[in-house]
Amino acid sequence: MRVCILSYRSYPYSGGQGIYMRYLSNALRDLGHEVDMMSGPPYPIVDDGVGLIKLPSLDLYRFGSWQRLFIDPRKLDTHANFMEWGGIMTGYFSEPLAFGIRAYRYLCSDNTKKYDVIHDNQTLSWGIADIQKAGYPVVETIHHPVTIDRDLAIQSAKSLKDKLGYLRWFSFTGMQIKVARQLPHIITVSEMARHHIHEIFGIPESRMKVIYNGIDAELFSPSQDVTRLNDMILMVMSRDTAVKGLRFLLEALAELRKRWDLKVVVVGRTLGDGVTEKLMDKLGVTEAVTFRNQIETSELIELYRSATLVAVPSTYEGFGIPAAEAMSCGAPLVSTTAGALPEVVGDAGILIPPGDSTALTAAIAQLMESPAKRNEYSVLGRKRILEKFNWSNAARLSAEVYSEAIEAKRARTAADG
Numbered sequence: 001m002r003v004c005i006l007s008y009r010s011y012p013y014s015g016g017q018g019i020y021m022r023y024l025s026n027a028l029r030d031l032g033h034e035v036d037m038m039s040g041p042p043y044p045i046v047d048d049g050v051g052l053i054k055l056p057s058l059d060l061y062r063f064g065s066w067q068r069l070f071i072d073p074r075k076l077d078t079h080a081n082f083m084e085w086g087g088i089m090t091g092y093f094s095e096p097l098a099f100g101i102r103a104y105r106y107l108c109s110d111n112t113k114k115y116d117v118i119h120d121n122q123t124l125s126w127g128i129a130d131i132q133k134a135g136y137p138v139v140e141t142i143h144h145p146v147t148i149d150r151d152l153a154i155q156s157a158k159s160l161k162d163k164l165g166y167l168r169w170f171s172f173t174g175m176q177i178k179v180a181r182q183l184p185h186i187i188t189v190s191e192m193a194r195h196h197i198h199e200i201f202g203i204p205e206s207r208m209k210v211i212y213n214g215i216d217a218e219l220f221s222p223s224q225d226v227t228r229l230n231d232m233i234l235m236v237m238s239r240d241t242a243v244k245g246l247r248f249l250l251e252a253l254a255e256l257r258k259r260w261d262l263k264v265v266v267v268g269r270t271l272g273d274g275v276t277e278k279l280m281d282k283l284g285v286t287e288a289v290t291f292r293n294q295i296e297t298s299e300l301i302e303l304y305r306s307a308t309l310v311a312v313p314s315t316y317e318g319f320g321i322p323a324a325e326a327m328s329c330g331a332p333l334v335s336t337t338a339g340a341l342p343e344v345v346g347d348a349g350i351l352i353p354p355g356d357s358t359a360l361t362a363a364i365a366q367l368m369e370s371p372a373k374r375n376e377y378s379v380l381g382r383k384r385i386l387e388k389f390n391w392s393n394a395a396r397l398s399a400e401v402y403s404e405a406i407e408a409k410r411a412r413t414a415a416d417g
Contacts, residue, residue, distance in 0.1 A: 001402055002034045002114070004053075004107070006128070007121040008099035010037070010044035011238055013267070013294050017121055018044035019321055020141070023214060025050045027395030036115075038106070040099050045297075055102045057081075057095060060088050080105075091168040097175065100127020108134045117402040122146075124176035132183065137405035139185045139398075142208075144193045144318025144339065145200040147173045149243045152315055156242040177201050185405040187211050187398060189319040190340030209401055212343075213319050214391030215328045219301065222330035222382060226305040228374075231261055233364065234307035234331070236300070236322035237268040244268075245313035245336065247279055251357035252313075252364060254283040260368055262288065265307070267300060269293040304329035309367050309374065312341065315354040320344045324389055327381030332374040334363045344389075348380035 005025060010018035021044040025035045029049045036051035037044055041059045046052045058081055060068045068089060076082045080101040087094025104127035106112060119139045120128050132138040150170035157163040180186070180201050186208045188194045198205045233253070237244040249264065256262050269291060270276040280286040292299075304310065310326035312335040317323075320341045326333050333349030335341050342351060350366065352359040367374050 001116045004036045004115040005119045006038045008040050008096045008123045010039040012045045023391045027391040096123045096125045100125030104130045124179045129179045129182050137409040140183045141187045148316050152242045190343050192340040193318040211397045214394040215324045215389050220325050220328035233264045234310045235266045243316045245315050248313045248357040252361040253285050255361045264289045266291050304331050314338050328385040330378040330382045332377040348384040
């Protein structure tokens with residue numbers, strides 16, 4: 001099959017959407033399919049045998065607010081660019097909307113390469129619905145309802161102004177729900193995500209296929225050449241939002257440092273609004289926390305291999321790729337029970353309630369006190385990944401959904417003809 005996989009942004013590091021894009025594309029390629037990725041910036045890592053179609057955006061979040069305001073007017077020469085700029089300048093997250101417009105115009109132009117199926121990675125904008133109306137079979141991946149991120153962000157807001165700001169920023173979720181209801185072929189990455197999509201989007205569970213994400217277990221693997229440290233907790237996140245639960249780990253660190261000289265390495269970045277920095281200063285842990293942003297996969301693997309343990313303090317995860325990557329590298333794991341994390345972790349790590357820094361402190365302390373328990377979870381985690389999560393299986397099952405979408409489109413065409 002000729003497959004085009006879409007993503008409005010494909011951050012290629014630390015569990016982001018670009019990880020899903022890259023590994024699924026590679027596995028589909030290995031099955032003999034012809035695969036192109038189509039993305040706005042940041043772009044995914046592209047391996048041999050997979051194509052990349054770049055749809056440049058204004059990428060306004062790279063700039064400060066004044067730079068966004070005084071953008072070169074010549075850059076607003078297209079409908080998509082104007083919509084992206086106008087939305088962001090008025091507090092809306094308009095990147096998915098703008099990307100959908102660009103993707104529709106590209107795929108439906110007369111001189112564009114034609115594909116057998118389009119696989120959208122949670123853009124869920126009007127343009128995706130238009131691509132389906134134009135005649136393409138469309139398969140959609142919904143990792144989890146972003147309305148959950150919205151609700152958790154609003155709950156964590158400190159003022160009415162912040163709450164209203166989050167409501168406006170997340171207003172694109174209304175579009176996503178309406179578009180998702182128009183798409184008959186949906187993949188999601190866990191049973192929990194399917195249940196939540198059914199509840200929140202009103203989509204029958206029978207319309208959704210659960211396909212677990214895979215892990216490259218050859219790449220993400222333990223190493224006898226790397227010695228685990230005795231004083232380093234690792235957390236991996238694509239971005240510092242309320243749903244990732246960083247503040248609970250920082251609160252736990254402040255308590256744990258009363259007994260152990262621990263440090264935390266966070267793969268990811270803060271939002272730059274100063275909130276996390278103020279919390280670290282208040283807790284007295286600033287010097288014990290290091291942020292590493294946009295590191296190469298090889299560096300990430302070295303961190304997984306050398307960490308004393310990995311913490312996943314999320315208050316929601318549709319899947320939880322960092323948890324699976326850590327387990328594949330043999331890292332002892334402390335995770336919350338949020339979202340699909342229990343499906344991923346099983347009995348191969350310590351599970352605690354989300355949003356509970358006291359429970360997180362106790363779980364980490366339990367592992368710090370027992371090297372034998374850390375070794376036990378290291379072995380269990382690796383075994384579970386090898387048995388349950390691989391990209392070859394994910395690609396094979398995804399290709400089955402593609403075939404269903406193609407056949408359904410043919411049947412509708414025949415009925416109409």
